[in-house]
Amino acid sequence: MESLKAVEAAKEVKQPKLKKAKTKITWKKIKDQKVLILMSLPFVAWLMVFAYTPLFGWIIAFQDYKPQNGFFGSEWVGLKHFIDLFQQPLFYSALKNTLGMGVLGLVFGTLTAIMFALALNEMRFTRFKKLTQTVSYLPHFVSWVVVANIVTQTLSISGIANEVLLSLNLIEAPINFLANPNSFWGIVTGADVWKETGWNAIIYLAAMTSVDQEMYEAAEVDGANRWQKILNITLPAIKPIIVVLMIMNIGNLINIGFEKQMLLGNNIVANKALVIEKYALDYGIGMFRYSFGTAIGIFKSIVSVFLILTFNSIAKKTGQGGLL
Amino acid sequence: MELNVLETETEPKQRVKRKKSKIKKITKTDYVLAAFMLIVLVVTLYPFLNVLAISLNDATDTARGGLHIFPRIFTLANYQEVFASNGNLILAFQNSVLRTIIGTVLSTFSCAVLAYVISRKQFVFRKAVTIMLTLTMYISGGLIPSFLVIRELGLINNFAVYIIPSLLSAFNVIIIRSFIDDLPDALEESAKIDGASDFTIFLKIIMPLCMPVLATVALFVAVGQWNSWFDTYLYARSNSDLTTLQYELMKIMDNASSMTSNDVNGINSQQMLSRKTTPESIKMAVTVIATVPILLVYPFLQKYFVSGLTLGAVKS
Missing domain, CATH: 1.10.3720.10 (MetI-like)
Incomplete structure (x- = not known):
């Protein structure tokens, strides 16, 4: 029962967003295709880590990045590095x-x-x-x-x-x-x-x-x-x-x-x-x-x-x- | 069986072409063309044969110069030196073999799994995953952000750095996927009726049918792994246990060109003199060792990679 409610709730939340999509993503489909999803999961995770995190890492070009401060804790410096680059x-x-x-x-x-x-x-x-x-x-x-x-x-x-x-x-x-x-x-x-x-x-x-x-x-x-x-x-x-x-x-x-x-x-x-x-x-x-x-x-x-x-x-x- | 099916499809065409070309007359132009091709052959092969000859020639004799494609004083001393040295070369060879085998198996399998998943038309996230993958062919974070990610993951000085960051290649996935798309649907439909899961269908039906394309991808990955030196340089320089053959060769070249150090992989010139070899000859022996495995593999896969490359280019 609990899980069914959760499923219903999720449906309500998800459906408006997905109305435009040609193939509707339904919980039934996800259940039916759990093997396919499980098969793709490790590789989607790989893509996120090795392809998209470096892309996100572009923000450090606008910071004075210090490894100990991380992506978010470093000071923002705008275009300083680009200006610096064009003067070299x-x-x-x-x-x-x-x-x-x-x-x-x-x-x-x-x-x-x-x-x-x-x-x-x-x-x-x-x-x-x-x-x-x-x-x-x-x-x-x-x-x-x-x-x-x-x-x-x-x-x-x-x-x-x-x-x-x-x-x-x-x-x-x-x-x-x-x-x-x-x-x-x-x-x-x-x-x-x-x-x-x-x-x-x-x-x-x-x-x-x-x-x-x-x-x-x-x-x-x-x-x-x-x-x-x-x-x-x-x-x-x-x-x-x-x-x-x-x-x-x-x-x-x-x-x-x-x-x-x-x-x-x-x-x-x-x-x-x-x-x-x-x-x-x-x-x-x-x-x-x-x-x-x-x-x-x-x-x-x-x-x-x-x-x-x-x-x-x-x-x-x-x-x-x-x-x- | 499946292989035969594919071959018989292509063979008649080739036969027809051959017959046609036999009908055509051989003219003067053809001999000019053949002469041109002969020059191409010589220019391509001579440097390899020269390296081979030097590696098999007595080192002090090589220093006199004038060596072409045959050794003057045949010896295996240079190779013995490579494998007997107290340097890293044996370890480097082992690591290169290891990363090539593990990397090729894991990467080919991973690409095949992902290719299978995005080839399923009913798969709900098909479009999303496909877009996510193909985008990586056009945009990449670049050298430094990737370096930072790999460092954050603790992969520096770790053997896994040779395997994991290069696990997937969008190009290889797309080649395999195009191949799967061309397979008849009937086979797996019958398996589905028998109640087989997607993973079983992939392992038992799709994988065996995909062997030609998997061989192509495996060749690409294996060559990439075997030839890679920059990842050792960037990520594993400070751990000499992880050194690779190409990286060692690069270091020998670097030493030889700078001429400042007479110490190559822990063998100093004194030792070399007594062992009758020189850095130059060792370099050539290592070059041969770094080249031979590729020579042994690629001609046999030629038919597959040519069609794989053409297919991949057309699709992308």
């Missing part, structure tokens, strides 16, 4: 490096992936094509630590890059690439291209193989050669997916991480290797300036959303179709 020369240098390497990575990453996918799509030696594909995925699966090690080895004074350049008489003396600040962006981009081209080509290749074969046959009847077929059939067919991936990747221009830069960088190239997230890490955690570090994170998210919305509207206006 190091911040602008980190922003420049992040966007610089981000743009290079996006342009060359996309171009090489599309070119590689086109080349694979055109390959007629099936076995060789499969082998190339399998091998091309390999670098994606190894860690950045291993890749950084390989890059360092390849670009060292006695490495293969110098050996090849010397034997072709393109250079007269070995170059220590990794000690040259001006080549750091290029090295990171190159390493990225080497690691991810094969992997990124998967999606373009999938889009290419779903093109209707009859279109190619019709073009052949009209006397189109391979180039004309690529330019007039294949590329237009994958254009939507290129646009969607572009918009998504542009939003991530500022979220390039810091792994590559941290592993490939050294003291000599430090001012070209500092990126936003490394800056947040060094100041936010390394110097215990949690509020300052969080402010950097928020700035990053705002830029990311701004970039996505801007390029989405550009894509829409120019008739390329948008993501949102």
